[in-house]
Amino acid sequence: MLVMGEVHTGLLQSSGEIPESACRDVLHLMSGETVRLSRRPMIYAVSPDLLTGVDCRLPSASRSRIRGVGTVVSHSSITGGRVVQGSSYARVERAETDRRLAWSHYLARPGVIEVLGKAKSSDLGDGFIGDPQPNGLDLGSISARFMDVVQSSPLLDRRAPFKVARTKVRWVAQPGDPAIRFTLNADQTRTIRIAHSGDFTPAVVDLCEDLALHDWLLTTLLLIVERARIGGRAGPEVVAKLAPAVDHLLHLWMPAARVDEALVPYWHGLEDRMRFTAQWERLVRRIRDQLTLNDAAMLRSARHP
């Protein structure tokens, strides 16, 4: 019917970026199973998928009572030794019968939530993307917990270089003519709707996580530039406020680097409309200009004290 997921993204609670081995150790603590790691184009470490059993009301735009039983798949990841994500998703499918079966049945289909009774896929999707009801399926709190496990690791010093809120991306994928829509809400939440041709594959999850990562980077860089109050205070103070961006963020922008080739056109489609990279580059130039100006001013005052 459809797949729904939620990705939370935040700054790793450590003073500097952590090396590959530390990424592995932090994520290893979660399950004891092997951590998957790739080095190119950037160090990316991800915990094994873990399951959470659910038997709850599913989201519904029409506020119908729809019961779903099954499991949610989640994992945590660290990108560039600096950015943490907690990500969960479930495929929602019609059950064969209207009664609940033994857990062994659901465990045999990891990541599937079966709908007991009638439900329309569009009603479920709209309900999930819109205002979620309390006491229903809450992928957000599962993803938040998967982030917490990383953030509270005793291996981290918790002295992050700046404070920043986590962002939350809720997404829905349905079969259809390929299309993607990304919406920014007033708070820290964003939504993505994807229509994909053919069967759903976990590559769609990777795409959503990559979009969430870059949306967080952009949101955070905007915040740092805003906090720096360029033009509103002395140059060296502005530069001090901008420094964490240079030290910790600028090198992380690599859109679609981890995205399956077949899905890269979705990224391009969004870029054409949302101009993420153009905005990122403009901000980076602005930061670099401030650094250059400040260097020049320092040089001048050193020559003519």
Next chain:
Amino acid sequence: MLIFAISGKGGTGRSVTSTNIVYRHALQGNDVCYLDFDFGSPTAGAIFSVGAVARGTRRHGLHEYLRGDCAEPHQVDVWSESDREGLRTRPPEAGRLVLLPGSEGGGELSGGNEDMVRRCVQLFSRLNEEFDLCMVDVSAGRSYTAELVLNATARLPSIPFRWLVFHRWTRQHIIAADGLVRGDDGLLDAGARLGHDPEALRDRIRFVRTAVLEPDAAELVGLRDEQRAWLFACDQELRELAGRHKVGRTAMLGKIPLDPILQWREQIISDEDVLASKIANAETASAFDELAKKIVDDTAWEGL
């Protein structure tokens, strides 16, 4: 940084002072949040003039969150949701100012459980990711709430925290403030039982005097000589008492003068109240401003 606001007695000015400190800290450019853990009487909404949560919130207050009835507590952005025009415009240099209200009609927390401690730990660590400073109004006296936060901070060794003990400048208040910290089952006792190092914990506690009327204050010029002499003698006695109870100058972080408008109404004192309408005293605003700096100034917190 987590700051816990507590007092030996009720009605000391703990809520009014701690909210004003947080407000000043936001004006100084920091992202701050205020957690109303005074579950018996959540009044922070009223002080920030957010009418919708004046007596706590009906949906997802901290009380519900700690009991596990909701996944995330309600957050109020004071800069946009306050009913006071003066608070509704965020100055360009100011950071975020967020209130996490208690639950309306929630009642005191009575004996919690391991789950509640776990949720409190989770709350503090998530907020610490996002805010430079979190001020927690822990309510007056020994309480389960005080134990809860002592327990939570013992499990978060890498998140810095400090305690402010508010008291008025009277015999009873001085004795009560000392008792709350050093008495049987006081903060140090309870803290040690819950895994804190008592010496380290002691260094993280400072006292704040509220609603102080100095005997030489301008308000007192009309007094007779006999009255003034009596006040000076009384003040001297209190100083000695405070010294004996280790609540004296060295352990004091600051003091807030008595202000007529706070005596009449629990509110935030904005610069506009001082400069434009002139209803508040400049000394009060600058005392809040000063304290807002001192709570994060390490030199003010060096070992005693």
